[in-house]
Amino acid sequence: MEKLLLQLLYITQGEENMKKLMLGNEAVARGAYEAGVSVASAYPGTPSTEITENIAKYDDIYSEWAPNEKVALEVAIGSSIAGARAICSMKHVGLNVAADPLFTVSYSGVNGGLVIMVADDPGMHSSQNEQDSRFYARASKVPMLEPSDSQECKDYVKEAFSISEEFDCPVLVRLSTRISHSQSTVELGERLNYHLKPYIKDFNKYVMMPAMARKRHLEVEKRMSALKEYSDSSSLNSIEWGDKSIGVITSGVAYQYAKEAFGNVCYLKIGLVYPLPEKLIAQFAGEVKTLYVVEELEPFIENQIKKMGIKVIGKECLPVTGELGAEIIRERLLGQKPPANAPAKEAVPVRPPVMCPGCPHRGMFYVLKKLRLNVSGDIGCYTLGALPPTEAMDTCICMGASVGVAHGMEMARGRDFSNKTVAVIGDSTFIHSGITGLIDVVYNKGNSTVIILDNSITGMTGHQHNPTTGFTIKGEPTKQVDLVKLAQAVGVERVRVEDPFDISGFESAVKEEINADGPSVIISQRPCALLKNVKFEGPLRINDALCKKCRKCLSVGCPAIVDKGGFIKVNEALCVGCGLCTKVCSFNAFEKAGDSNERA
Amino acid sequence: MKGLNIMLVGVGGQGTLLASRVLGNVALKRDFDVKVSEVHGMSQRGGNVVTYVKMGERVYSPLVEAGEADIILAFEQLEAYRWLEYLKEGGRMIINRQRIDPMPVITGKAKYPEGIIEKISETGVDIIATDALETAKECGNAKAVNVVLLGILAKSTDIEKDIWIEALKEVVPERFLESNLNAFERGYNT
Numbered sequence: 001m002e003k004l005l006l007q008l009l010y011i012t013q014g015e016e017n018m019k020k021l022m023l024g025n026e027a028v029a030r031g032a033y034e035a036g037v038s039v040a041s042a043y044p045g046t047p048s049t050e051i052t053e054n055i056a057k058y059d060d061i062y063s064e065w066a067p068n069e070k071v072a073l074e075v076a077i078g079s080s081i082a083g084a085r086a087i088c089s090m091k092h093v094g095l096n097v098a099a100d101p102l103f104t105v106s107y108s109g110v111n112g113g114l115v116i117m118v119a120d121d122p123g124m125h126s127s128q129n130e131q132d133s134r135f136y137a138r139a140s141k142v143p144m145l146e147p148s149d150s151q152e153c154k155d156y157v158k159e160a161f162s163i164s165e166e167f168d169c170p171v172l173v174r175l176s177t178r179i180s181h182s183q184s185t186v187e188l189g190e191r192l193n194y195h196l197k198p199y200i201k202d203f204n205k206y207v208m209m210p211a212m213a214r215k216r217h218l219e220v221e222k223r224m225s226a227l228k229e230y231s232d233s234s235s236l237n238s239i240e241w242g243d244k245s246i247g248v249i250t251s252g253v254a255y256q257y258a259k260e261a262f263g264n265v266c267y268l269k270i271g272l273v274y275p276l277p278e279k280l281i282a283q284f285a286g287e288v289k290t291l292y293v294v295e296e297l298e299p300f301i302e303n304q305i306k307k308m309g310i311k312v313i314g315k316e317c318l319p320v321t322g323e324l325g326a327e328i329i330r331e332r333l334l335g336q337k338p339p340a341n342a343p344a345k346e347a348v349p350v351r352p353p354v355m356c357p358g359c360p361h362r363g364m365f366y367v368l369k370k371l372r373l374n375v376s377g378d379i380g381c382y383t384l385g386a387l388p389p390t391e392a393m394d395t396c397i398c399m400g401a402s403v404g405v406a407h408g409m410e411m412a413r414g415r416d417f418s419n420k421t422v423a424v425i426g427d428s429t430f431i432h433s434g435i436t437g438l439i440d441v442v443y444n445k446g447n448s449t450v451i452i453l454d455n456s457i458t459g460m461t462g463h464q465h466n467p468t469t470g471f472t473i474k475g476e477p478t479k480q481v482d483l484v485k486l487a488q489a490v491g492v493e494r495v496r497v498e499d500p501f502d503i504s505g506f507e508s509a510v511k512e513e514i515n516a517d518g519p520s521v522i523i524s525q526r527p528c529a530l531l532k533n534v535k536f537e538g539p540l541r542i543n544d545a546l547c548k549k550c551r552k553c554l555s556v557g558c559p560a561i562v563d564k565g566g567f568i569k570v571n572e573a574l575c576v577g578c579g580l581c582t583k584v585c586s587f588n589a590f591e592k593a594g595d596s597n598e599r600a
Numbered sequence: 601m602k603g604l605n606i607m608l609v610g611v612g613g614q615g616t617l618l619a620s621r622v623l624g625n626v627a628l629k630r631d632f633d634v635k636v637s638e639v640h641g642m643s644q645r646g647g648n649v650v651t652y653v654k655m656g657e658r659v660y661s662p663l664v665e666a667g668e669a670d671i672i673l674a675f676e677q678l679e680a681y682r683w684l685e686y687l688k689e690g691g692r693m694i695i696n697r698q699r700i701d702p703m704p705v706i707t708g709k710a711k712y713p714e715g716i717i718e719k720i721s722e723t724g725v726d727i728i729a730t731d732a733l734e735t736a737k738e739c740g741n742a743k744a745v746n747v748v749l750l751g752i753l754a755k756s757t758d759i760e761k762d763i764w765i766e767a768l769k770e771v772v773p774e775r776f777l778e779s780n781l782n783a784f785e786r787g788y789n790t
Contacts, residue, residue, distance in 0.1 A: 021624045047641065049640070125639060125643065178663070182662040183634075185634065256660040256662065338667055338668075339689065340666035341686070341725070342684070342723055344719070345719070348678065349678065349704050349710035349712065349713075350648075350704060352703060353644075353647030354703050388703065389703070460641065460642060462640065557706075559646055559706065562705075574700065
């Protein structure tokens with residue numbers, strides 16, 4: 001026992017001052033740990049997911065997946081008011097969901113430090129829009145920090161907690177995909193021994209009724225003035241002097257691109273992007289000949305500087321869409337075009353993402369396409385069903401929208417249209433914000449058919465548990481939301497569970513439900529093919545003697561079934577042997593291949 | 601110490617993430633500053649994925665841009681072709697001969713270019729092409745394609761072999777270590 005304790009002690013001591021390669025998200029988690037955070041809540045969303053996944057590895061922090069970002073923030077607010085340091089993480093569009101509590105916790109302020117991580121996705125690697133979260137800081141009057149590498153991710157999170165407690169406000173920390181998902185070195189530190197602050201009943205501060213909120217708004221304005229002063233003196237904003245013919249004001253990952261493109265010029269690196277250090281900016285602008293602002297997405301910094309009457313070059317040269325990079329800065333601002341290798345001489349086919357071999361959604365989309373239904377879709381792996389060859393999704397707006405959209409379509413075009421329409425929504429997305437849509441359908445006498453895809457996990461973001469899986473973020477068993485009972489409880493009388501790989505059964509279920517009176521729910525139940533406990537029998541191959549080359553199997557859209565100049569082949573390296581193709585083949589041409597490791 | 605810009609390009613699910621972890625560790629052991637930029641989320645579902653690994657005295661941008669890559673490690677032929685212009689003049693391409701048809705090719709909307717390796721070779725690019733899937737299977741682990749390729753990459757750099765093996769041991773789970781070390785050796789001796 002003593003030996004074990006000594007060993008543990010050694011490990012803990014060994015970790016401090018150690019350099020480690022960490023994703024930005026991992027470094028945020030480390031920052032939360034070192035800042036003495038004791039509660040973390042989040043809803044997964046690329047590129048923010050790994051923050052909370054990594055926090056879950058620290059036993060000193062209570063962590064959880066919440067049903068959505070609004071709840072996650074509310075949990076963090078509760079912990080803060082109760083005296084703990086709390087962190088809440090989400091992707092940019094998640095902040096739209098959490099905006100309601102955000103704007104008011106800005107008024108109430110905090111007790112223990114409260115930090116909200118928001119990860120933007122310029123270039124939309126995995127998102128439905130590329131909104132710029134910095135406007136939320138301004139709109140909600142909450143300070144915002146923006147780190148530019150993993151070390152700063154850790155340091156800024158710790159700094160954010162100090163600011164939160166010093167200025168009595170929540171603090172936003174903005175990441176972007178290239179910060180969240182880039183690894184760089186981080187020096188580890190010790191965990192702060194943070195003592196819970198006393199819980200104080202104070203309805204003037206924490207009950208935001210009009211009379212109290214009016215007073216708090218005045219406090220918010222005072223706080224903003226104090227934060228502006230702080231911004232000018234904070235080491236978060238710093239000047240690097242160099243060749244004074246060029247000055248660059250920049251922040252976040254754009255700082256790294258600028259450094260690479262401009263080299264030894266002057267930089268004002270902004271770590272506190274709201275409120276901006278106006279005095280520092282004016283001083284910097286006065287010292288350099290040509291002033292550039294390099295920032296991704298909107299001219300957030302640029303417009304504020306222009307408002308100060310300072311001449312600056314920014315978005316008239318750089319795009320407001322997509323990601324930046326050193327190359328585009330060199331090209332657009334310095335007129336340099338670096339030499340590149342000659343590209344391919346012919347068109348290289350694009351490679352859009354596809355549903356995995358064995359994916360349970362494939363069977364369902366095969367049926368929806370066959371029935372030529374109107375499909376209002378939602379956010380998740382299954383959004384890929386909109387792409388060829390399935391092309392069985394007509395709309396996708398935001399988390400949970402599919403249900404309301406289907407209802408709106410019925411109200412606009414009538415019952416005949418709704419007889420040909422279904423909403424398709426994942427289990428986690430349904431819990432996130434599809435339930436309220438379903439209640440709307442029931443309450444307002446709609447006839448929508450909602451297909452809930454229960455694949456036992458949150459898929460697209462990389463397998464997180466959710467209230468329908470029966471396990472917590474730590475993998476501990478918990479109560480599992482019963483989707484059948486839930487749908488029945490809100491008033492849906494027609495609820496059924498179907499297997500999407502039983503194609504004919506699924507087809508007749510869909511036909512019955514779209515034609516039935518009243519709302520109905522079909523739970524399409526089959527686990528994600530990537531789950532460890534999902535076992536198939538191994539790759540199939542095609543018996544050329546039986547194959548009539550009718551190409552029907554190609555319509556299921558499996559990446560493992562390919563057309564080799566008239567011959568249909570199975571790519572055995574991809575095929576898992578789910579057998580969906582055997583159910584659409586009329587000639588029994590698919591058969592089990594040899595062991596994948598067996599050599600020819 | 602000369603820095604290195606490496607790109608790992610392939611198809612989501614091919615194991616580029618593990619390979620980049622190994623590379624990151626190698627850079628740390630060589631006392632390089634390093635950045636590894638990955639793609640998570642939607643593209644991982646069978647889309648084209650690219651990982652940038654930059655090591656040197658000081659690394660700023662996490663991205664490798666057109667004409668900047670010293671080495672491109674292509675896990676699939678078409679992906680090698682797609683990123684050709686990212687290679688630096690005099691750079692090297694290590695290509696796994698594996699072919700994975702993208703959906704537009706499967707549905708007949710696009711054609712998979714024929715003779716990709718020859719076409720790249722004709723541009724004067726230094727190429728090592730190999731059937732890493734076959735080699736991985738021979739090592740008893742079809743999933744070790746990434747490590748076979750890492751072995752070839754290791755040989756292409758002046759970083760000591762021991763460092764690679766040490767890094768590999770830190771990243772690969774114990775029960776797969778033997779087949780992966782085998783795969784690395786096979787790649788290294790290609």
